[in-house]
Amino acid sequence: MxxxxxxxxxxxxxxxxxxxxxxxxxxxxxxxxxxxxxxxxxxxxxxxxxxxxxxxxxxxxxxxxxxxxxxxxxxxxxxxxAQPPEPTPQRLGHAARDETIPALLATIKELRDSRQPLIEALTLVHKSMTSCVGDEWAMEWLGEVWTQIPLNVRAAAGDKDAAAELAEAGA
Structure with a gap:
């Protein structure tokens, strides 16, 4: 048809x-x-x-x-x-202080531990994009996307311009 x-x-x-x-x-x-x-x-x-x-x-x-x-x-x-029923939400209440603090500390440690692999990944991305000299898409990406990443994160990922800008600002 x-x-x-x-x-x-x-x-x-x-x-x-x-x-x-x-x-x-x-x-x-x-x-x-x-x-x-x-x-x-x-x-x-x-x-x-x-x-x-x-x-x-x-x-x-x-x-x-x-x-x-x-x-x-x-x-x-x-x-x-055929679809399983949605689970009934359970009211959790408030955790005691002695339960909350160790949980928060564990979360902070977990976030710190995940920082290095992210920095390594960003370093690889930055190196790859800056090695594409003359590639219009890569240069556009660096100008539009990379610059949206916080300055200290870009510096940690090996962006020398970001590191110099941080040094000038006294950070």
Whole structure:
């Protein structure tokens, strides 16, 4: 079915089973119990496609099956019943001071321990980007993204300009 034929038969909001990727007869895939959210149209590759609720990409019309309301409702109920119930939130109350302080100290230690791998990763990123002399994208990234990172973090990652700026500021 082409896009014009689909649009003539099925308005936006039509109840459908949609199969992003693989139809059930072609393998294991996901079935969405959903509805259309756009008219069908041609993709850039010329395939007739439609967007459906709950999916960020278009789906080829060969992977969309309009269904009757009773069939759609039954599938929606079965899908909802198959999902595990949300856990009931438990009121935690307040922790005692002698419980809170060790927990906070442990969190602080954990954050300090994670600092070095992050600095090493940023150092690698900075070296990689500055080695791309003449690469327009890398230079744009350094100007727009790198400069948004706090000055002391950039300096710790090996940015000599940031270190000099910190030294000038007396930090």
């Amino acid at each position: 082409n896009a014009e034929q689909f649009n003539a038969r099925y308005p936006v909001g039509t109840l459908v089973f949609a199969y992003p990727g693989v139809r059930p007869e072609d393998g294991t895939g996901t079935r969405l119990v959903t509805r259309t959210r756009t008219d069908a149209q041609l993709s850039a590759s010329g395939d007739p496609v439609v967007w459906v609720e709950g999916e960020g990409a278009y789906i080829c019309l060969t992977h969309v099956d309009p269904v009757a309301e009773d069939v759609w409702e039954a599938a929606r109920k079965a899908e909802t019943a």
